[in-house]
Amino acid sequence: MEKIPFNKPHLTGKETHYIYDAVNAGKISGNGKYTKLCQDYLKERYSFRKCLLTTSCTDALEMAALLIDIKPGDEVIMPSYTFVSTANAFVLRGAKIIFADSREDHPGIDEDSIEALITSKTKAIVPVHYAGVACDMDKIMALADKYDLFVIEDAAQAIESFYTGKDGIKRALGSIGHLAAFSFHETKNIISGEGGMLAINDPQFMAKAEIIWEKGTNRSAFFRGEVDKYGWVAVGSSFLPSEIIAAFLWAQLENLDDIQTKRLQHWNKYHEGLKEWAMENDIRLPGIPDFATNNAHMFYLVCKDLEQRNVVIDNLKSNGILAVFHYLSLHKSPFYLDQHDGRNLVNADRYTDCVVRLPFFYELEKDAINFIKNELYEAVKNI
Numbered sequence: 001m002e003k004i005p006f007n008k009p010h011l012t013g014k015e016t017h018y019i020y021d022a023v024n025a026g027k028i029s030g031n032g033k034y035t036k037l038c039q040d041y042l043k044e045r046y047s048f049r050k051c052l053l054t055t056s057c058t059d060a061l062e063m064a065a066l067l068i069d070i071k072p073g074d075e076v077i078m079p080s081y082t083f084v085s086t087a088n089a090f091v092l093r094g095a096k097i098i099f100a101d102s103r104e105d106h107p108g109i110d111e112d113s114i115e116a117l118i119t120s121k122t123k124a125i126v127p128v129h130y131a132g133v134a135c136d137m138d139k140i141m142a143l144a145d146k147y148d149l150f151v152i153e154d155a156a157q158a159i160e161s162f163y164t165g166k167d168g169i170k171r172a173l174g175s176i177g178h179l180a181a182f183s184f185h186e187t188k189n190i191i192s193g194e195g196g197m198l199a200i201n202d203p204q205f206m207a208k209a210e211i212i213w214e215k216g217t218n219r220s221a222f223f224r225g226e227v228d229k230y231g232w233v234a235v236g237s238s239f240l241p242s243e244i245i246a247a248f249l250w251a252q253l254e255n256l257d258d259i260q261t262k263r264l265q266h267w268n269k270y271h272e273g274l275k276e277w278a279m280e281n282d283i284r285l286p287g288i289p290d291f292a293t294n295n296a297h298m299f300y301l302v303c304k305d306l307e308q309r310n311v312v313i314d315n316l317k318s319n320g321i322l323a324v325f326h327y328l329s330l331h332k333s334p335f336y337l338d339q340h341d342g343r344n345l346v347n348a349d350r351y352t353d354c355v356v357r358l359p360f361f362y363e364l365e366k367d368a369i370n371f372i373k374n375e376l377y378e379a380v381k382n383i
């Protein structure tokens, strides 16, 4: 069997057609036809109050840090077990990151550990919907209300995933916090190479977000005819993608349902094939709490220890299958170790040692999943 990569970007077929259209129309800078098509579609589908495409989720998080006016010394609470950008965006503005542990049963933030971390300096909580599986947003939003904090959802992996709160209403992830950041990086479900989006749910940020997006100018309002000249009105940067990226993204969004159907089939096939083996070998498969949905962003295993994970990764690799691990707890990173307050975060460390992500992409064939499954059976037999 041919080598099985970890990821393979899926093309729907229309990407180059729309890019050609954008180029042909003579409008390839940002905020044109395709940007608006994507933004309107996403806003409508997920009930965001407003959304702006960005060149990455990292950029969307940096916009969020600017919007909530993070100042040196402000504290921001987030899980340690996450991607660097979740923290970096706030550190850029001088924030001190207070890292929370993950849940025992899931790599997402332990919601019950957050309140003890809140101080008079806390400005925001940044939950990460790991693997597209919702954090318990009722608990987090209640804390934000009680202590007057902002909630910024790192929804990088969470497109087309939902949370059902105590009120019984099913809400899209990214539509619950004050702000939310999504990624369209080529390893995510919906892609544009590099790309992202900021969802804005708190109306106080709607006008300001557009200004930050357009280099600190009121250019967008000018083009809508709301002001008669445009100029420098606030601090900002260039966060908007070109129409070429938006055109690519539009082809993906048109096929969102097909992409999701396919990914869910793969996820279920993995789950079905591995659940018995996992149980026998002390390996945990991803769980979906009752309040969350599964958007099939990734399929991961939680091995019983580092040694077992090494066996899994090495054996798959020697059979041409690329499985990977991530993240390295940020509270122990070379950059942040001496700024962390020394608390042990045992679950974050355990996921750092034990998580392995299996190949996961649209074109993954049934045969490939069977092959991976059999190689896993071979690699780990009651060791």
Ligand SMILES: *Cc1c(COP(=O)(O)O)cnc(C)c1O
Pocket: 055, 056, 057, 058, 059, 082, 083, 085, 086, 128, 154, 156, 157, 182, 183, 184, 185, 194, 195, 196
């Ligand atoms: C992918 C990812 C990011 C970064 O997204 P980019 O679009 O590459 O900037 C941030 N946070 C999480 C949790 C991610 O998975």
